[in-house]
Amino acid sequence: MARARVEPDEHPHRRLSDGTIARVVPSGFTSGFELVVDGTPQSHVDLDDPRHLHFEYVARMAAVIDQLRMPGQPLTAVHLGAGALTIPRYVEATRPGSRQQVIELEPALLELVKEVLPLPRGAAIRTRVGDARDGMSRLPSALTGVVDLVVSDVYAGARTPAHLTSVEFYRAAAALLAPEGVLLVNVADGSGLAFARRQVATVEAVLPHVVVLAEVQVLKGRRFGNLVVAASAAPLPTTWLPRLMAAGPHPAKVAQGDELAEFARGARIVTDADATPSPRPATSLFER
Numbered sequence: 001m002a003r004a005r006v007e008p009d010e011h012p013h014r015r016l017s018d019g020t021i022a023r024v025v026p027s028g029f030t031s032g033f034e035l036v037v038d039g040t041p042q043s044h045v046d047l048d049d050p051r052h053l054h055f056e057y058v059a060r061m062a063a064v065i066d067q068l069r070m071p072g073q074p075l076t077a078v079h080l081g082a083g084a085l086t087i088p089r090y091v092e093a094t095r096p097g098s099r100q101q102v103i104e105l106e107p108a109l110l111e112l113v114k115e116v117l118p119l120p121r122g123a124a125i126r127t128r129v130g131d132a133r134d135g136m137s138r139l140p141s142a143l144t145g146v147v148d149l150v151v152s153d154v155y156a157g158a159r160t161p162a163h164l165t166s167v168e169f170y171r172a173a174a175a176l177l178a179p180e181g182v183l184l185v186n187v188a189d190g191s192g193l194a195f196a197r198r199q200v201a202t203v204e205a206v207l208p209h210v211v212v213l214a215e216v217q218v219l220k221g222r223r224f225g226n227l228v229v230a231a232s233a234a235p236l237p238t239t240w241l242p243r244l245m246a247a248g249p250h251p252a253k254v255a256q257g258d259e260l261a262e263f264a265r266g267a268r269i270v271t272d273a274d275a276t277p278s279p280r281p282a283t284s285l286f287e288r
Contacts, residue, residue, distance in 0.1 A: 020037055020157065033084070033116075038157050042084070043083035044058075051093050055086075064228070073095060078136070083113075085117070092123045101128065132164055133163055148181050149181065152185045158280060165199060174207055183207060187228075189227065189278065200263060211256040213255075216252060219253065
C-alpha cells in the first residue's frame with residue numbers, strides 16, 4: 001500500500017549534506033514513528049516494540065534473520081545504511097547481546113535518529129559515519145570472515161547509489177561473511193525488473209545460494225516495489241520461508257532454484273564500469 005507523502009512541518013528534522021530534509025514524524029498508519037527524507041518515507045520504528053515491523057520488505061528481511069543460527073542466539077551484524085536503525089533494533093530485541101556495526105553517510109541523520117528515537121540502553125550497536133563501501137574497508141580486521149549478517153539498504157533520496165550495486169561491491173561485502181553468513185539486499189525496481197534481474201545475476205556471481213522474497217505483483221514486474229535478495233556461500237535456511245511469505249499481510253513468495261534462474265536469465269553482471277543507480281520511483285508512489 002502506498003504511504004502518504006509528508007510535507008514540511010515542525011516535526012524534529014535535520015538538513016542533510018545534499019540539502020534535503022530528514023524528519024521524524026508520527027506514523028499515520030500504525031503506532032510508532034517514520035523517518036522521512038525529502039518527502040519519502042524510509043523507515044518505521046516502534047520504540048515500545050522493536051519487533052513490530054511496519055514496512056513489508058523489512059518484515060521479509062526479519063523472516064530470514066529469524067532463521068540464522070539458533071533462535072535467540074546473538075549475531076554479529078554489519079548494516080550498510082542506517083535509516084532509523086530499524087533492523088539493528090529488531091536484532092537486539094530478538095537476539096540480545098548481538099554485536100552490530102552500522103555505517104551511514106549522513107552524520108545529521110544519525111544525530112536526528114539517536115536523539116528522537118534513542119537506541120535501547122546497553123545495546124551493542126556502534127554507528128560509524130562514512131560511505132558504505134569505503135566504510136566496510138575501515139571496519140576492524142577481526143570482522144573479516146566472521147559476520148553472520150550483512151544488510152545492504154542504502155538510499156540517496158529514493159535511489160541506491162551506483163557504486164553499491166556492482167560485483168566489486170558485493171565481493172567486498174561477502175568477504176565479511178562467516179562461512180554460513182547471509183547477505184540481505186533491498187532492491188527497489190518497477191516494470192520489467194531490468195535492474196533487479198541484473199542485481200540478482202551480480203549477487204549470484206559472488207555468492208552461489210540466492211533467493212528473492214517479494215510481493216507477488218512486484219516479482220512479476222507489474223508495479224514498483226521492494227525485492228529482498230538473500231545470499232550466502234552455504235545453502236540458505238529457507239524451509240519455512242514460503243509459508244511465512246504466503247501468510248501475508250499481502251501475498252508474497254520466495255523465488256529460488258529454477259524460477260530464480262529463469263528470472264535472471266540473460267541479465268548482465270553489473271561492474272563498477274557500467275553500474276547505475278536504482279530506478280527512481282514515481283512521486284505518486286508515496287501519495288494516497
